[in-house]
Structure formats: structure tokens, C-alpha cells
Amino acid sequence: MSKFVFDDSLRLGITLIDEQHSRFIGYINDTWDALERGDSSAEFLPILNQLLDYVVEHFSCEEALMREHGYPGYRDHKERHNQTAAELFDFDLRLLVNDREESAAFLNFLTAWLRNHILVVDKELATFLRDKGIS
Amino acid sequence: MAIVHLIAEKGLSERLQSCMEGKKIIGYRRLREQDIEIGQPLRHSVHSETGALLLKKGYVIKDEVQRNKLVNQKVYIYASPDKPGSAAYRSGLARAQQEKESDRLVDVFEWVESHYGLLAIIYQEFARGPDETTRAKVNLLAERIHRAAEKHHDGLLAAIHLAEGKAYSHIKAFHVAVLCEVLGTRIGIGPAQRVSLVAAGLTHDVGMWQLQDELQLREEPLTDEQWQQIRKHPTTTVALLKKAGVVDPTWLQAVQQHHERLNGSGYPQGLKENQIAQVARVLAVADTFAAMVRQRGDRDKRLPKEALRDIFLSRGEEIDGTLAQLFIKELGMFPPGSACRLVSGEIGIAVGPGTSAAAPDVEVIFDHDGQPMKRAVLRDTTSKGFAVREIVPLPEHPARQALLAKMWDKVPKKGRL
Structure with a gap:
């Protein structure tokens, strides 16, 4: 069962961003599932490797939208992206291989972070973009 | 005529x-x-x-x-x-x-070795005083890299990554040139301009390559004079290139601006944003990465993932944001030639992107007990049990070179397809 449901409260009304968030949540849910199946925690390493790749793409895409439309909160938003990206890059995935608690903690961090990021900073961005007539 | x-x-x-x-x-x-x-x-x-x-x-x-x-x-x-x-x-x-x-086919290692030889001659000529024939040699090498990279860029990148005992300045320039071709293709720079960009990649530091190699051994901080030399090297290099008869504006501009940074913190002119040409931005990303993943006198080499992290974090400030993203996407955390330990315990070499750059195809040559294998076996790292766990130094293998040589298709010696 999916731990993290992409429900209407998370939908921001900007198609491109919503699509990416839903994919992002999909990766996180796959990882939860792999952890819960519990045959081997090593199984979700490929998903995590993929996740980092995806984070880079998603952040870059949001930032490109912000630049394109002259978003005033760009620097602040990008700085938040930077903090998370640095944490993800620096996170030693090897720790997860044999430690289920570490793995769960890591996924909790990601889930909480994404939910909060969507509901606070991305929501502001979405409001700004919708006011500009973008959907 | x-x-x-x-x-x-x-x-x-x-x-x-x-x-x-x-x-x-x-x-x-x-x-x-x-x-x-x-x-x-x-x-x-x-x-x-x-x-x-x-x-x-x-x-x-x-x-x-x-x-x-x-x-x-x-x-x-x-x-x-x-x-x-x-x-x-x-x-x-x-x-x-x-x-x-x-025009016979050679393996990627031989290809890199023989063209490295040509590059070494080119650098000697730049040191002695370049002329028209030096420029012609650079053009020839750029053209060959351009052609060979179309189908063989993973192999070339791997062979460069695994090359040992080469001069820092030379092998880094070789690496930069191939990366320029790859990234240039990715962002849609046309073939003719890409050859110019590759030529710029091969020669971007020829104005200070001896200093660069001397600094390999340094333990003390740079002297003022050395600093000056470094700050001036794009200009010095352009002067040398002109002396060799280079008039190609793309080539010269890429070299002149390859240390300029979007936020104006670069040198020699402190140009900003749109003042910096696209080709120079490409060269800058390639140069930053190629320098970081090699050991230099004053610092250890870094893992590709760490280098890509730094590139990503400086996106939009020093490095073009779009280029940073595409570069990371194209290369992935485990670029060709990286030795990887899989979850299975096996160790192998990343040969190229598999289903995505995040999950390379890996040819394993050590089994889960660390015993050298007679033949390499291809692993799909998206599949269960074969995910990449970490990058490791490649252990000694009795048949290492023979096995490595078979991992990538052979390349026409002159880069013809």
C-alpha cells in the first residue's frame, strides 16, 4: 500500500510541477514498498540511485520555470533546493543496505521533506505562476 | 585550389x-x-x-x-x-x-593511447613555439575525437578514466575535449561548431600547461607570480593559438572565456551571464568536472558523484543551470570506466548508461568472493540484487587489460565510422 498519497491537497494546479511531484512520490512509494516487502533492503538501492538523478531534474525544472517568469522568491527557493540536494548527494546510501532502521528514517525524511516543500514553498510558486495565467 | x-x-x-x-x-x-x-x-x-x-x-x-x-x-x-x-x-x-x-579497428585503450601521443606532440610544439602545422594537428585530432565519439563516447570516456601514468595537463585536456563533444551534442550544438569546441577543449590551457604539471608536485601555496600566470592563462593561451594561425572565432572565444563565471566571479574579464558564450559555458563545465575527478598536487581526486554535487550546487551562480542538469543526466553518478561494487558483492566496470544514467550497465570481473573471473559478465543494475552499491578502486586482475579491451566496441583508428 502506498504510504504517501498524492491527493488533491498536494495538487498545485500547474501541470508540469504536479506531474513531476507525482512521479517523485511514486519513487518514494516504490522505496517504501521495497522496504516493507522486506526480502532484502538492498533492493531499493536502484530506486534511491534513480531518486538522486530525478531530484536534479525536478529542481532544475522548477528553477527554469521561476527564471522564465521572473519569480521574486527564486533565490530563497533555490537555496532550499540546494540544502536538500546537498543532503541527498552526501547521504551515504551504503548505510542503508544492511540497516532497515536507517532506511526507514531516510524515507521518513524524504516523505516529510517533500510534503512540506510542496505545501509551503511550491505552493507560493504555484500561486505566483497561476496569477501569471500559467496552468 | x-x-x-x-x-x-x-x-x-x-x-x-x-x-x-x-x-x-x-x-x-x-x-x-x-x-x-x-x-x-x-x-x-x-x-x-x-x-x-x-x-x-x-x-x-x-x-x-x-x-x-x-x-x-x-x-x-x-x-x-x-x-x-x-x-x-x-x-x-x-x-x-x-x-x-x-584504418583498421583498434580497442578504445589503443585509440586513446595513440591519440594521446599526438596530443603530447602538440603540447611540445606549443611549448617550443607553435606554427601552422601545430594548428593542423589540433584540427586533425579534434576531427577524429568528434567522429569517434559519435558512437564510442562511453568507451573513450572509460579509457581516459582508466588511463594511468599520463601527464595531468594532457589527459585532462583529452577528457575535456570528449566531454565537450558529448555535452555539445546533448544541447544541440551543430557538428562544425562542435569540432571547434573540441579543439578548444584540447588546447584550453596550453598557455600554462608546464606550470600546471609543476603544480602537481607542489605542497606550498601559490606564489604571487604563479597566481598572475593562472589569472592570465586564458589570454596567454589565445595569443599562442593565434600564433599558430587559429582564426576560428568559436575556438578562440571558448578558450578566452572558459574561466568566466555567470555571477561575474570569473577571470580574466569578470564577464557575466549573457556576456559569456554558450561554447565557453560548455567548456567550463567540462573543465571543472575533468579537473575535480583527477588528483592534483594540492588535493585528492574526488568521486564523480562529489564532483557532480559541486557542479549542481553552483548551478545558476557559477555554472549554467541547464548545462549543469544535462551534464549530470548525461554522465550519471557512475560514469563509464568507474569500478563499482554491486549489492551482490561483485566488482565490475560501468560500461555506459543502462536504462538510465543512474543505473549503468556493469561488466563484473570479480565474483562475490573477490576472486578474479575469467570472463566479464554483464549486469543490469536496475535489477534486484545487482544495484550499484559504491564506487571502489579497481583491484588487480591478472587479465585486466584483456578483459577491459573487450568491454567496448573497437574504434576505427582514424575515427572513421
Whole structure:
């Protein structure tokens, strides 16, 4: 069962961003599932490797939208992206291989972070973009 | 002379091939000096390597310069065949053999090794005082990298990554050149401009390469004079390139601006944003990455993931944000040539992106007990049990080079496809 449901409260009304968030949540849910199946925690390493790749793409895409439309909160938003990206890059995935608690903690961090990021900073961005007539 | 430009470099036509092998049209042979009498009409029409008509029978060659130019091109005539067994016939056969030979397929390591040799000669010439022939050599090498990289960039990147005992300045430039070709292709820079960019990649530091290699050994901080030299090196390099007869604006601009940064913190001019040409931005990303993943006197080498992290975090400030993203996407955390330990415990080499750059195809050559394997086995790292766990130093393997050489397709020695 999916731990993290992409429900209407998370939908921001900007198609491109919503699509990416839903994919992002999909990766996180796959990882939860792999952890819960519990045959081997090593199984979700490929998903995590993929996740980092995806984070880079998603952040870059949001930032490109912000630049394109002259978003005033760009620097602040990008700085938040930077903090998370640095944490993800620096996170030693090897720790997860044999430690289920570490793995769960890591996924909790990601889930909480994404939910909060969507509901606070991305929501502001979405409001700004919708006011500009973008959907 | 116009003919020079007419000759398409396409390899031997079938017709010519059979002639070379002495089968059917034995009358088609390379033009020789004695076939031309200066001031007299040509006795034969002259054809290109691929059989296109270049000069009609009856055309008058005016002087020796014109004659020599023509003879030095690979051009052909229909003429009475050389008698089998005659010296001319034998030398023709030998030449044909040589031409075939020189375009033979070599493995990526041999390819990199032989072209590294050419690059070393180029750098020596820049140190002594470059001229037109130096520029021609760079052009040739850039063209070959451009052609070979189209199908073989993973192999080339891997061979460069795994090369040992090379001068920092040279191998880094080689790496930068291939990365420029790869990233340039990714963002849609046209082929002609890419060759210029690759040439810039090969030569971007020639104004200070000796200093660069000396600094490999340094333990003390840079002196003021060395700092000055570094800050000036894009300009010094451009001056050297001009001395070698480089006039190509793309090449010169990329070199001149490759240390400029979007936020104005770069040098020598402190240019900002749109003042910096796209080719220079590409060269900057490639140079940053290639420098970080190699050991330098004052710092250890870094893992690709760490280098990509730094590139990502400086997106939009120092490095073009779009380029940073595409570069990371294209290369992935485990670029070709990285030795990886899989979850299975096996160790192998990333040969190229699998289903995505995040999950490379890995050819394992050590089993889960760390025992060297006789044959490499391909693993899909998206599949259960074979995910990449970490990058490791490659352990000694009795048949390492032989196994590595088979992991990538062979490359035509001259970079032809």
C-alpha cells in the first residue's frame, strides 16, 4: 500500500510541477514498498540511485520555470533546493543496505521533506505562476 | 585550389577497392608526378578517391606548385595499368595495404593511447613555439575525437578514466575535449561548431600547461607570480593559438572565456551571464568536472558523484543551470570506466548508461568472493540484487587489460565510422 498519497491537497494546479511531484512520490512509494516487502533492503538501492538523478531534474525544472517568469522568491527557493540536494548527494546510501532502521528514517525524511516543500514553498510558486495565467 | 575542397573524405569506393586488390578495374590508379607535364594538357581525367571527376582530360597544369598539390592529394586516373611485378605495381599494392591498415579497428585503450601521443606532440610544439602545422594537428585530432565519439563516447570516456601514468595537463585536456563533444551534442550544438569546441577543449590551457604539471608536485601555496600566470592563462593561451594561425572565432572565444563565471566571479574579464558564450559555458563545465575527478598536487581526486554535487550546487551562480542538469543526466553518478561494487558483492566496470544514467550497465570481473573471473559478465543494475552499491578502486586482475579491451566496441583508428 502506498504510504504517501498524492491527493488533491498536494495538487498545485500547474501541470508540469504536479506531474513531476507525482512521479517523485511514486519513487518514494516504490522505496517504501521495497522496504516493507522486506526480502532484502538492498533492493531499493536502484530506486534511491534513480531518486538522486530525478531530484536534479525536478529542481532544475522548477528553477527554469521561476527564471522564465521572473519569480521574486527564486533565490530563497533555490537555496532550499540546494540544502536538500546537498543532503541527498552526501547521504551515504551504503548505510542503508544492511540497516532497515536507517532506511526507514531516510524515507521518513524524504516523505516529510517533500510534503512540506510542496505545501509551503511550491505552493507560493504555484500561486505566483497561476496569477501569471500559467496552468 | 578548388580540387582540394572537392575531395570528400569518404573512404575508398568499391570500385577503387577492387582495383586496389587487383581484381577488375586495374587501370584506375593514384596520380603520379610523371603523369603530369607542366604546361601541357592532361592526358587523363583526374578523379577523387570516391570516383568523382575533379579535372577533365586536357586541363593544363601551370606550374610545379599546382602539380605538387595535386600529386599530394589522394587523386586518381584511369591509365594503363602498371605491369604486375613492376616496381610501380608493387608500391601501389603496398600503399593500398597501408591505407587499409591505417584504418583498421583498434580497442578504445589503443585509440586513446595513440591519440594521446599526438596530443603530447602538440603540447611540445606549443611549448617550443607553435606554427601552422601545430594548428593542423589540433584540427586533425579534434576531427577524429568528434567522429569517434559519435558512437564510442562511453568507451573513450572509460579509457581516459582508466588511463594511468599520463601527464595531468594532457589527459585532462583529452577528457575535456570528449566531454565537450558529448555535452555539445546533448544541447544541440551543430557538428562544425562542435569540432571547434573540441579543439578548444584540447588546447584550453596550453598557455600554462608546464606550470600546471609543476603544480602537481607542489605542497606550498601559490606564489604571487604563479597566481598572475593562472589569472592570465586564458589570454596567454589565445595569443599562442593565434600564433599558430587559429582564426576560428568559436575556438578562440571558448578558450578566452572558459574561466568566466555567470555571477561575474570569473577571470580574466569578470564577464557575466549573457556576456559569456554558450561554447565557453560548455567548456567550463567540462573543465571543472575533468579537473575535480583527477588528483592534483594540492588535493585528492574526488568521486564523480562529489564532483557532480559541486557542479549542481553552483548551478545558476557559477555554472549554467541547464548545462549543469544535462551534464549530470548525461554522465550519471557512475560514469563509464568507474569500478563499482554491486549489492551482490561483485566488482565490475560501468560500461555506459543502462536504462538510465543512474543505473549503468556493469561488466563484473570479480565474483562475490573477490576472486578474479575469467570472463566479464554483464549486469543490469536496475535489477534486484545487482544495484550499484559504491564506487571502489579497481583491484588487480591478472587479465585486466584483456578483459577491459573487450568491454567496448573497437574504434576505427582514424575515427572513421
